Amino acid sequence: MTVTCFGELLLRLSPPDRHLLVQASSLDLVVGGAEANVASALAALGHDVRFAGVISDNPLGDRALAALRGSGIDTRHLARAAGRMGLYFLEAGSGPRPAAITYDRAGSAFALARPEMIDFAAALAGARLLHCGGITPALGPGGVALARAAQAAARAAGVPICFDGNYRAQLWAAWDSDPAAILRELVADATILIGNHRDISLLLGQSFSGEGEGRRREAAEAAFAAFPNLQLIASTARHLVTSDHHRISARVDARTDSHQTDEIDVTGIIDRIGSGDAFAAGVLDGWLMDGDLAAMAGRGLALAALKHSIAGDMCPVSRAMLDDFSARAGDVRR
Amino acid sequence: MTVTCFGELLLRLSPPDRHLLVQASSLDLVVGGAEANVASALAALGHDVRFAGVISDNPLGDRALAALRGSGIDTRHLARAAGRMGLYFLEAGSGPRPAAITYDRAGSAFALARPEMIDFAAALAGARLLHCGGITPALGPGGVALARAAQAAARAAGVPICFDGNYRAQLWAAWDSDPAAILRELVADATILIGNHRDISLLLGQSFSGEGEGRRREAAEAAFAAFPNLQLIASTARHLVTSDHHRISARVDARTDSHQTDEIDVTGIIDRIGSGDAFAAGVLDGWLMDGDLAAMAGRGLALAALKHSIAGDMCPVSRAMLDDFSARAGDVRR
Amino acid sequence: MTVTCFGELLLRLSPPDRHLLVQASSLDLVVGGAEANVASALAALGHDVRFAGVISDNPLGDRALAALRGSGIDTRHLARAAGRMGLYFLEAGSGPRPAAITYDRAGSAFALARPEMIDFAAALAGARLLHCGGITPALGPGGVALARAAQAAARAAGVPICFDGNYRAQLWAAWDSDPAAILRELVADATILIGNHRDISLLLGQSFSGEGEGRRREAAEAAFAAFPNLQLIASTARHLVTSDHHRISARVDARTDSHQTDEIDVTGIIDRIGSGDAFAAGVLDGWLMDGDLAAMAGRGLALAALKHSIAGDMCPVSRAMLDDFSARAGDVRR
Amino acid sequence: MTVTCFGELLLRLSPPDRHLLVQASSLDLVVGGAEANVASALAALGHDVRFAGVISDNPLGDRALAALRGSGIDTRHLARAAGRMGLYFLEAGSGPRPAAITYDRAGSAFALARPEMIDFAAALAGARLLHCGGITPALGPGGVALARAAQAAARAAGVPICFDGNYRAQLWAAWDSDPAAILRELVADATILIGNHRDISLLLGQSFSGEGEGRRREAAEAAFAAFPNLQLIASTARHLVTSDHHRISARVDARTDSHQTDEIDVTGIIDRIGSGDAFAAGVLDGWLMDGDLAAMAGRGLALAALKHSIAGDMCPVSRAMLDDFSARAGDVRR
């Protein structure tokens, strides 16, 4: 079964050894982007994955393309265009110092792309799912047009949509935008929403006063009421014990049912960037392979936890590693 | 006092920065092997150590030889032969992701060596101890012959034997073997056995139903009963709090006495490969220098704990570092 | 137009900074193999390329797979099997010190593969060419069977064959082989042969006494006479001025025509491994795109020359870089 | 407002990846020195900082100079002289293995400098503070003369002095010295003393029998009694939970008032060298900007805590990072 992912690819540049940028004489380079991270995690688990989008027609675009391909993703629907690659600079944190991201993605070839550059119909032909999300429309009017075009093509082809909220206030604030209205329109197409009660509050302009699971269920029910197409909502809750020790749990809500996992400890954190995308990929793996809520939440949680131990934005966890996952690490595997 | 160690040298190749192999564009190279690790730890403590074995007559063998020599080990009894060096690839783990080893040691020059390639009599002349163990015979019929030849030479020379169980199920499973019978035969020669109740269960085909220290003593007594030459059994117990935080204790059993240490916390783990060999070296240091059970258990525990903080398979801890050890790290030493 | 390549993938491990292995504390890792190098160079030029073969079902195999995929190669016909990946260790040379290779490829999953593990018919469906060569049969009887199966499938599908001589005396010497007879059988299927007068001498058991171009033509005519299917023979001549300064020329012989390039200087050599494979890829690019002898020789020479300036076994030269090639490097391209 | 710092610059050489020196094939190089660390932290916070001292007139001195300048420090009063740069070699610790420093600073250009090499009057013209401390006089009679000259110039210019105790027993023990007498003489000039009850005990030859805050206040009062010019005493208390998890608190005593912070957890420690200097810088930032005790103790504690997460001796924390500090790290800053 084929999954089509659509979004922007970014290059991440990060000082090694948790140095600050002001100290750096080299930067580690990896390729990421929310939807690409989901795509590569699904491909690592053995799914057929296509990636649709637009990247620069320069060597930086070549580098991004090689990363996607190296992950086993079908990139025939990834267009090339003049313009720059979006970049971001990450200073990894430690202890009392939080990680810090400096974005440099404005004016990218993707952000300036026109929908007709991408053959969405071909990219979606025979697909079981379109995965996209809230970053693309946040990039500006062009991004909104791209997001609409992708979703329209999915609707036309009868392909269900998974929409990852991924609300980025900074991006929306950079132009004269109405994020709630635009996101409502896009989420209205979705079968699956990745997002928690705060995302739903933002969409519906409504706050949820409860606590913990109750508030999450309340928010989910409000979303199901507002979006008739929506069948599933998946989210994580994260509690920071220290910057190197988090506790996370996962939850999937259906219209008439839900599944909430236990909270697990994540220690020895190497790189938490992309853990939300790994969660989304785990949820989708559960949806594609099993379809039950416990599998979706459990796979999402496992992949999210494992991502913390893996450098880079992407999560190249094999099916065997995922199946072996336990919240408490075992000993050396020989 | 001279100690002779005998076994296979391996090259370990490991992605830096806890990367996965699939992400690696370089691999860190160190030299190891259970008996070589013991040898180098003893040499670092100031003992005269000889290493007997067979390594490749190619540049990889040169590299292994340089590592042993650099540790201060007498390598005049290390033969060179055509064939490959055994390798293993280590993906260091973190948090929820356990370390994973991919072995590539089949068909090595050592595994294919004939006993007459090594002058065991010369290697053991005047030695106070032969250290060997359960990996060599697990390599196949050739390995069994090597192990028998080494131990026969020690018996002939009146040199006591320390045998480290190091049971490797994968290796035994790769050929038509009877590990318990072979290991029983070899352990029967030993004065010192490094191994816990599970090793003894395997040797004797007998399970020990108790808990904790009681079970360990029960197993030790069964081993003493089965192996009349055996005088000492040393073992550790390890409890994984997280993959980066272990708790370990050490125990030495004599025929009529035993010593059990407190459990200590080991945090900030850099590399736990070789910590069992460091334990063996610490036990032997206690045996060579003091002879009392508390010193053997305490030195073993200290060296094992320190090994977790040192990169590589080997444990180049000096006498001063060992003497300074405390279960709770002190401040910067200036 | 699709090209199918078939052969063994290898991991290359090499000390950085032209160090010797005996000095190394890390090794740079790249993926190569003669046919994979051709495949990746053709893919970098924009051709549709499939790779057929067998790699290990372990993380080293994953690494090799990611490299092929990252090059844009279709790996759906690359089977996975138990067993080890072939390795080789390269000490890059400099000045008076020649590069040195230590092979560690015996007993690989590929060398031990059975032909039925690979669906050659599917791998060749619709292909314009099969590229294979003389290393596979040199691996042993199993390799001979693989080579025969691949070529039989190509004959059955009417797909022309390019056979790269790549004579490896060490490999043939390691078993009871008749290389000339086996290679003659395989070359008999080929439309294109990559090989010079020494390769032809070996095949035909005949020496060519002339000098330079005359001898090369004489050898080519002998090969055309011996192999009725053969239409083209491509070869380079290399003259080592110093280890860092070579002079190379290229030549393509057809049955009734030939093209010989001028000799060009190659300086600033970073890595000459794979330059022969880059030559083959350039020749095939000329054959696929133009078909005339000058284009084949010229593209082959250009790609071979450029490869010397690129680290690794593979040659990721884009169409634009190839078109821009001149024997004398220009200034910085901005 | 300008601060003038005076002391020795050192080059720190440290094996990467927490390796031991005996394992090292490269060493990371940073520039430090207690007073230089304070200077650079103050400059990073936006203060005008001058550094007075003497460094070698060789490329190592150039390297040190570039580091100071890169931190934004005015180095016009840093003299150059023949002689060596002081070095120190740091083996970073982990878990049960404490960090270890091997000093190689004897006979440096600074230690051998004559006071007239430095134009202290110019370096202090218009300054709001002179920061110096107890390492300079510990270097030998020449160091004592330098320290006296610097403080005499400050007295002459009416510039208040902050003196950081930084008692180094090894240095004092290397020559025929009376550290208490010399330090008493120097502290007598100071308005601010960085030091705890142990430093004061040493100065006054008097022990303080209480516990915790009581003992600290008792010591402070004794110091205020002994040194009429002294207005402020700042100190930290550190509790080592493990080598990777410390708990620290800060305290500032005035003649009639004091402020004691809560103890905070510091985890994920990358490099604790220089955390005491960061504390001093934070205290001075509070003194320069606000003047109240709580600000001094809080800024000192925050800067000290953040330093543990930053590689190198220096602490390039910006005003914004300092203001954002919370004892519990927040999530990724985007």
Add this chain to the structure above:
Amino acid sequence: MTVTCFGELLLRLSPPDRHLLVQASSLDLVVGGAEANVASALAALGHDVRFAGVISDNPLGDRALAALRGSGIDTRHLARAAGRMGLYFLEAGSGPRPAAITYDRAGSAFALARPEMIDFAAALAGARLLHCGGITPALGPGGVALARAAQAAARAAGVPICFDGNYRAQLWAAWDSDPAAILRELVADATILIGNHRDISLLLGQSFSGEGEGRRREAAEAAFAAFPNLQLIASTARHLVTSDHHRISARVDARTDSHQTDEIDVTGIIDRIGSGDAFAAGVLDGWLMDGDLAAMAGRGLALAALKHSIAGDMCPVSRAMLDDFSARAGDVRR
């Protein structure tokens, strides 16, 4: 004597070991920019140098600032502003493969800066020279305004101007520009022009038909005729033997005199980026220190040649290294 330089700072990101971007997993980071390179070379020679400009108020701007300061440059006139840092990606070439630059500098904080952000009058107070050039106006109308403002301030302050042609066709082509007219206007203010006959052709819309020195003198005389303020024209001629072996000569023309150096061989090239800026700095050093044409041409040639052996954009060559320069490298200096 103080020199004020004005222009854009750029971050350069470059794969290590002459890798291609498509192969890179890390990028070396250095700071450059034509005028910054001149500034740092002059500072390394001991001149007082100020840098005026605008950089980002983010950590990348901090990094650039630290590099300038580390070079000993006075950065008090370098403004900070919202917006991105200009970047460029360099693939170093080798042998037949030329270096390739991918620019990513559009929309930088500098390109979008308004002249009033910079206090040019203060930056030029008491300066002996303003160094600027042709890249700033090529950035767009904003760049033209910046360039005009800087030169107007210099005229107002009576500070002579050195203008480095640095014609960048790509930048001028990116907007609706008339480069010749704009550059003519700016060069009209200059006392010194760094540029060869091609630059002058472009300025004057006139071609110079001669060969070698004759053509250069002809062009110089045309420029002197067209620009009454112009007193000196300095240029290099470069002949590429191979990409690793160039031959360069230097020339300085005055109104009534000229000096042409011999051509020298430059081999062992590590990094030729910035060699033109090093030339300019050498010319200016000669102008500032001696004033005679031979010194200007000789210093320019020496600094340009030395730059080829130094990694990075900048040229931290000390006065002693410059004085020691000989066209033929001597042996190891001890």
Add this chain to the structure above:
Amino acid sequence: MTVTCFGELLLRLSPPDRHLLVQASSLDLVVGGAEANVASALAALGHDVRFAGVISDNPLGDRALAALRGSGIDTRHLARAAGRMGLYFLEAGSGPRPAAITYDRAGSAFALARPEMIDFAAALAGARLLHCGGITPALGPGGVALARAAQAAARAAGVPICFDGNYRAQLWAAWDSDPAAILRELVADATILIGNHRDISLLLGQSFSGEGEGRRREAAEAAFAAFPNLQLIASTARHLVTSDHHRISARVDARTDSHQTDEIDVTGIIDRIGSGDAFAAGVLDGWLMDGDLAAMAGRGLALAALKHSIAGDMCPVSRAMLDDFSARAGDVRR
């Protein structure tokens, strides 16, 4: 046959990638020292080699010791003492920029050692040769005493002496010394002198006016006349074509005979430090193995040439590599 080498071990610290020290954020660490380089080259060729000397009793001394041992040298006669290790900082050159060394070796444990710390009689027992040279006495009166003691022990034991001139003007200039007198006294003991006509001029206070081989023979004959024990004089002549291309030849003079090699080109130079020591080792290998002048000169030249292609001070060239040497590098060795 055993060779005993005596001298100081040094740690060399060098910026990677031919960077300048002012640019360095890490330094590559290797171990060297003229006599240690000879020792390790002889050990790599299979000779039994002992090293006598004194190194620090700190981790830097441990590092030096591990390097010697890793080379296969018997270090039982290497004493440990308080004090520092001698260091030197190397900036590798390129093209027009010569390599530059900053020494930091004053006051080392070796320079301050007393002769009785070393058991020269034991170190020389049964040795075929003592190798020492002119650096030790240059270190000061203590070095002179060490050199005299070593040579006295050799005379007493009837062990021939090879003395490598290694004249270091800087070291002799640092104290009130009479180098010619001291060196004459020491050379008077030698059977073999490594040194050219300039060394002999210095020893004898006599200049040799001829050219090339004539002058060298004239100088040799003067030395033979002055030093009755002297039997052999070995030297190289080096001609720098560029910094990356040298031409070298070797010569050995006996009392009644001589052998002069052809001059060979050395290109692709990675590291020429230690090439003189490699020459000495090659000469001694010829002397130990064959004894004829042509073998001595040829082996010396070969090892010296190969050293240029090997990073570090030492020359780990195996017997096979030496035998394979040809002045023109061959192709890849597989």
